[in-house]
Amino acid sequence: MSAITTHATSSGSSASPRAVIFDAYGTLFDVHSVIAAAEQLFPGNGNALSQLWRQKQIEYTQLRTLADPSGSHYAPFWDITLDALRHAAARLGLASSLTSVAEKRLMDEYACLSAFPDALPALKALRDRFGIPLAILSNGNPPMLDIAVKSAGMSGLFDHVLSVDSVRAYKPAAAAYELGTRAFGATRAAAREIVFVSSNGWDVAGATWFGYTTFWINRAALPLENLGVAPHETGRDMTELVVFIEGA
Amino acid sequence: MSAITTHATSSGSSASPRAVIFDAYGTLFDVHSVIAAAEQLFPGNGNALSQLWRQKQIEYTQLRTLADPSGSHYAPFWDITLDALRHAAARLGLASSLTSVAEKRLMDEYACLSAFPDALPALKALRDRFGIPLAILSNGNPPMLDIAVKSAGMSGLFDHVLSVDSVRAYKPAAAAYELGTRAFGATRAAAREIVFVSSNGWDVAGATWFGYTTFWINRAALPLENLGVAPHETGRDMTELVVFIEGA
Numbered sequence: 001m002s003a004i005t006t007h008a009t010s011s012g013s014s015a016s017p018r019a020v021i022f023d024a025y026g027t028l029f030d031v032h033s034v035i036a037a038a039e040q041l042f043p044g045n046g047n048a049l050s051q052l053w054r055q056k057q058i059e060y061t062q063l064r065t066l067a068d069p070s071g072s073h074y075a076p077f078w079d080i081t082l083d084a085l086r087h088a089a090a091r092l093g094l095a096s097s098l099t100s101v102a103e104k105r106l107m108d109e110y111a112c113l114s115a116f117p118d119a120l121p122a123l124k125a126l127r128d129r130f131g132i133p134l135a136i137l138s139n140g141n142p143p144m145l146d147i148a149v150k151s152a153g154m155s156g157l158f159d160h161v162l163s164v165d166s167v168r169a170y171k172p173a174a175a176a177y178e179l180g181t182r183a184f185g186a187t188r189a190a191a192r193e194i195v196f197v198s199s200n201g202w203d204v205a206g207a208t209w210f211g212y213t214t215f216w217i218n219r220a221a222l223p224l225e226n227l228g229v230a231p232h233e234t235g236r237d238m239t240e241l242v243v244f245i246e247g248a
Numbered sequence: 249m250s251a252i253t254t255h256a257t258s259s260g261s262s263a264s265p266r267a268v269i270f271d272a273y274g275t276l277f278d279v280h281s282v283i284a285a286a287e288q289l290f291p292g293n294g295n296a297l298s299q300l301w302r303q304k305q306i307e308y309t310q311l312r313t314l315a316d317p318s319g320s321h322y323a324p325f326w327d328i329t330l331d332a333l334r335h336a337a338a339r340l341g342l343a344s345s346l347t348s349v350a351e352k353r354l355m356d357e358y359a360c361l362s363a364f365p366d367a368l369p370a371l372k373a374l375r376d377r378f379g380i381p382l383a384i385l386s387n388g389n390p391p392m393l394d395i396a397v398k399s400a401g402m403s404g405l406f407d408h409v410l411s412v413d414s415v416r417a418y419k420p421a422a423a424a425y426e427l428g429t430r431a432f433g434a435t436r437a438a439a440r441e442i443v444f445v446s447s448n449g450w451d452v453a454g455a456t457w458f459g460y461t462t463f464w465i466n467r468a469a470l471p472l473e474n475l476g477v478a479p480h481e482t483g484r485d486m487t488e489l490v491v492f493i494e495g496a
Binding site (some may be wrong): 060069084087090091170174206225 | 304311332422453458470476
């Protein structure tokens, strides 16, 4: 695979990436696995609520960091997730039905999102068959990531579980992406030796701008975000990521 | 009105604000006035296209500035508007119908958006009856703003038409809001002596964080964005803004 710039090892030049870093929400964990509970609570509105909840969650992270990259408006992802749920419910005229019980049920669902079925086998293949160090680099705050990784049976698979919480800046701020290079002892120029994987088009754009070699998991066959930057490779799921890495 | 911190003048303390600054798109100019043309071109999809177009336009501005506040990923608002149109059309499965003729028609509509009918009388009242200096502070690049102001019959009403293009940073970055204080010779601490008016909830939040006294024109009776910050005052239209300023 020509897209990954390989790095020199003690045994010479290696063809495999130095590491693979994964976005968490939407990439490993299915944020829309809350739809079933949302549909039970708000019949006919489960999908709309889930979509708007997710949209507002991302928007709020970006607005808070954009208004002050040094973090004075930062709030943890869990809190923003709740803020976004409440706004989405109000926007859809469901606020009066969002009781504290309903709210807790949806937030509990969010804490234990389902992993995509292709995620775990792919992570194991990359780690066990190819011996590539793996990491998560997520907007989620550490307690959220802990629970999500454990409930998905992914404990022990990652060399690093990195949260933007430590820099109080959400993706696509460079300070967030820099957590990945720093964790693997790479300079920013060496980011291209690391593969960054995300299902979120805006996240892939940010990681590409930062300098990573990027793989976009385009599960929903969406058009590319029109940001003047393209991922180095695209696949439909994590299985195609493994093929991409294998061919490296 | 207690919300505006008044400033001292040569004749003592004045009750009126030092200036009123307006967001342009969505506040003075109706971005959804393109719906009619969009509906003609894409029957049954005009509203969806207009909504997604606007959402992507705002998202792309914010992503580009967030990824690098110093502006290395900056692109002018006109270009981003076209990028967003193309993505929105693709997302809705309309890409094959977005011919260059259709694209030009929609972009031409965007260049000459309708002003909200309450905008011009309210601007004239603020300027002529109360003698308050007025400005626009917009994401739009200068040629877009020139045409929009002229085609709305608003030429000569503004002391300043400020574009974020001069700092290559989109709202809600502080560098963008700072254009307003600087234009009126105010320190950032004195931003509270200036009223910032926007229909966009995220813009009102950003302006409030920056330090302006803020007035949210909530035309669509939307719930407040849940960002931990509230506008100082809210009204349904520009007429209510005049009442607010008059009561100051």
